[in-house]
Amino acid sequence: MRRLTALLLASALPCAAIAQDAASEATRTAQAELAKRLPLGDPRDMANATRGKLAEIADGVITDSAGKIIWDRRPYAFLASETAPDTVNPSLWRQARLNAVHGLFEVVPDRIWQLRGYDLSVMTVIRGKSGWIVVDPLLSEEAAAASWKLFADTVEAKAGKRPIKAVIFSHSHSDHFGGVGGIVTPEQVQRDKIRIIAPHGFSDEATAENVLAGGAMGRRALYMFGSILNPGPAGQVDTGLGPKLSSGTIGYMEPTETVSENGGPLTIDGLAFDFLDAGGTEAPSEFVFYIPAYKALHTTEVVTHNLHNILTLRGAQVRDALRWSKVIDATLLKWGGQAEVALASHHWPTWGAGEVSTLLANQRDAYRYVHDRTLFLANRGATLHELADATAEAPVQARDFSTRGYYGTLNHDMKAVYQRYFGWWDGNPANFNPLPPEQSGPRYVALAGGADKLLAAGKAAIAAGEYRWAAELLNKLVFAEPDNPAARAALASAYDQLGYQAESGAWRNYYLAGAASLRGNAITSVSGNGQSRSFVSAIPTAVFFDALATRFDAAKGLAIKGIFQFVLPDSKETVAVVVGGGVEVPRYGVTDTAPTATVALDRKTLDDVMLGQAQFPALMQSGAIRIEGDRMAFLSWFALHPPADPRFNVVVP
Template sequence: MANTFVKSANTKVLKELDFSDRRDYEDSMRGFICSVDGGVIPSNKGGKSFDVHHSDFLLSTCPETVNPSLWRQSQLIRIDGLFELIPNKVYQFRGYDVANMSFIRGEKGWLIIDTLCCMESAAAGLKLLREKVANLPVTCVMLTHSHGDHIKGLDGVLEKDTKIVIPKDMFKMHFAEELLAGIAMGRRSFFQFGVTLEHNEKGCLGGGVGTYYSLGQITESYNFDPNNLYEIGEDQTLTIDGVEIDFMYTPNAEAPTEMMMYFPQLKAVCTAEEINRTLHNLYTLRGAVVRNGKDWSKYIDNLLDRYSENVECSFGSHTWPTWGNKNIVEYYEKQRDMYKFIHDQTLRQANLGTTINELPEKVKLPKTLTSEFYNREYYGTVSHNTRAQYQLYLGFYDGNPANLNPLTPVKLGEKYVEAIGGEDKCISMAKESYESGEYQWAITLLNNVVFKNPQNYEARKLLAEIYRQNGYMQESSIWRNCYLTAAYELEHPMQKQEKLQSALASTYLLMKLPFNYFFDLMAVSMEPIAVENVDAIFNIEFEGIKEFGSVILKNSVLNNRDQRDKHPTLSLKCKKADLVDLIVKKINREEFLKKEGVTLEGKNVEDLFTFVDAIKIATLDFNIIEP
């Protein structure tokens, strides 16, 4: 149950916003055609890819364990079905994934915008469209940006001769962002998206910009006929299947590469994920490259400058559409000004000497922006976005030498607890602070106890309770998920471990990586001490798939090139699957050498196996809230 402080904080929210305004509920249901039969999308491998009934609890009134503003948002993004946005022209499939899939009717078939998280959800959306609207071929798929929740269902809708339009270097950016730091991102995503939490009023409500992720088969290869692939690297106009489209290239805002679209014949805009009914992330808590709030705002302003007089329908990759020119222009303006305000005021404060962790107290959005539900902190927050802009320009260091070489969390915990007067004293002080509503100070005290002594179950229990109550107050879905996940992992370390182990990545991804990406991943997975005496050049060729190149191992650093070296110390030919199995320890050295097609030429065979033995593919089962 929520305590007195939580109840008071959540009640205060009811007075800050106009909850009697039902326009968003009306807009989110506008054009409704039908839902998926039974609300369940089956998985190709058995079980369910998505079940809308997991969030049926949102159909009731707001409980005391949820911020009322977040409850309202979660109800709206839960609304599911196929919707008609512009009669006979534009449709949208929403509520069966964290993202949306949109459809534009062309002269001969359907143009699809984004393909969700998995093939099953994407296929279900297309199937529903064909059953209820028109059974037409897929003439084009347009992928707005490089994040997985918009592209991994591609094979579920792709057909022969389907054109594919993407922003410049999209697949390269997708791999770069999710691959090299993918395990760390994946583990942190458990916190951001509440992966281990139950779906209920005391757990995960969704993702703020959409409901839960669908789980199913994903597109494993992005190799397409180059004649059917178009990259957008600048603003340009194309006509595809009779539909005129103005593409607006918007890199380094919500994603490393992204594009919005304007449809002149329809007076409609697809905003991709640049404009959403929430404050988005200038830094995402799962970890990613920081986004530039100034650039983001300028892309929105460019959209306004070009099309503000000729737009009547606006839809995006998340949340629900907006209709009417006046409504859309005001929406765009306030989204633009929100990101610009955060960017500008962060730098104003930085130039006044405000440091990174002081910013959240100094930068507050004006009421003209915060009074709009679409500018609330359902996903990003002003707190972590201001710190993101500081990091973008000034980095992690605040200029104070006291913070230049900080103690590790364990050493700090030991010294901190000793200085306070012991673990019991810290716990006693934390209880007093918690009871007086000083949650962050109580968290600081107990976090140091846990990092000094993770076996102190009294500290773990109290810290978990404080995290939980703190989570109940959050308007941001991802802050809520982070706090509640921390509470779960403190109280259920064994169950946490089981869930993490079950989520470990399989080897299929390694098989699909191109040569250079494959060895880039090996480079960040190699223990340097184990290879410090190796000086080698390997020419490697993967049989049957026409992949080859050279790998240079020297100074405990691995480099790769996409051509053979003239003077290798060793040449290896093998099936890629066999090398992958050797790397992930499915087979040993002797078994590898007996595999069909394995040939080695050169004197330094031991260097190859020293290198392979030094590779330790990371897994998701590392701790975050304890040592």
């Protein structure tokens, strides 16, 4: 169960390294056509991204206490060029250059500052009556600590040292709270009565997200964020939402108070805030807020400078595009015309009352377009894959870069809306139960007249610039013959061009990471974010046992039947796990009068196991775990929970 939500180790597939392709003529043509129809030279976003810059961390390098680099912008020096290379979509190149601007920025003179470019997310510091209010202290403690030091060395050196009076977690995704331990300690929070403020439902959502499906989500995240790619014009350039993920320690602190679903006014360190609930949009637990005294609107991750994901490629529950658009409209109705600056948990601010209102209206329209066009076409018979291809980009996307698909895309967002309403199936009975690729691949090869003919057809599609068709054909061949080097090389070539042309940073990263895996040159030394004890300890015990049940090897455990009871004295919790018929049913808070075995261990000991700091056999020998009843039955059952290999294949069988 160790590091269930971390990004996991990557593995290269066993084949000889193959050179990456240059941009093809078809790709160069596509890049040029896009550049012609978009005002890529519009200087307003860069002016906003650089406005108010006060200082920066030298070279953009952040290390942990042992000197290990957890953030480094030096390999991204290639983004200094204003001209996009042929291997990067020119619109994505523009976004990457904006996200590459890093440092401490003054947003409202002597009142609000932001630390940008030191993680995927942005940290905001607000001046209260007697101290500082910090919003979203990044993903990792090391990045947050370095960013706070930059703020203290720059602002406090001039204005005087002040205490942190409150920390606001805008929503339940870890890149907005995981670094809290880098700016305050639990002891400080308790001693100084620092307020930790979050939206309702935050605790459950923040600690449970990704735990049940953490292995697969972590593996896919390596592809989505480009973590297994080298930075460069033919590699990872950006995610669209921000530069990349930092690789430090994820922590957690329990909120001292939450804002209800009704939102409303709240005074924090003598400063009036007005909150609006946004749960169920970008995150299950989220809010936006306005500070009347500063005429500043914080849109968290509901409104950023891109079209967001309705369903993220790493995996998550499908989001509600309709509610998303309505929350933005409510924000516009409530504060449009009043707010003179809009700032968010990603990207750069927007200044000017008119510009803020336009930003909100355009973002609202983008999400409404995604939702309504999906249902317009679905209600006329279009299926999941047909409707996205049948839809031109929203009119607003041609005139407002903040609505373009740098992270989410119109294509996969529409598919997500379809999935939300209709599920994974398109209604065609032929697609009820299709053969998996390992079984269908050899049949396609036979139908094509052999591997050589299918390979030739794939290469012909590549030569014609039909990369999607080439990928479909060659993927069948690779799944039929995964060790065929020519098939892997050809499929990688198709992925190269699809990645180069992608405007979405997530799409680009996924295609190019797939190509790197096929060639055997994906980075294998990537390690994920380590989770601190504070984070692991906050995972609800019930969620831990639900996750444990997902690891039960039902095929080998069909004959096992019993009730295994866990007693956690330090947390005063009990869980009875009912086992039978290849299924585990954890009953949190339930004890059984006649269990097969009772296991007593502290929750702290369970945390040690989750952190990889202890193993069950040693703990049993030391007496830290006590077993009463049928000891062998317990051990036999527990042995049927093998950890999943986090390096499972993605682009080959």
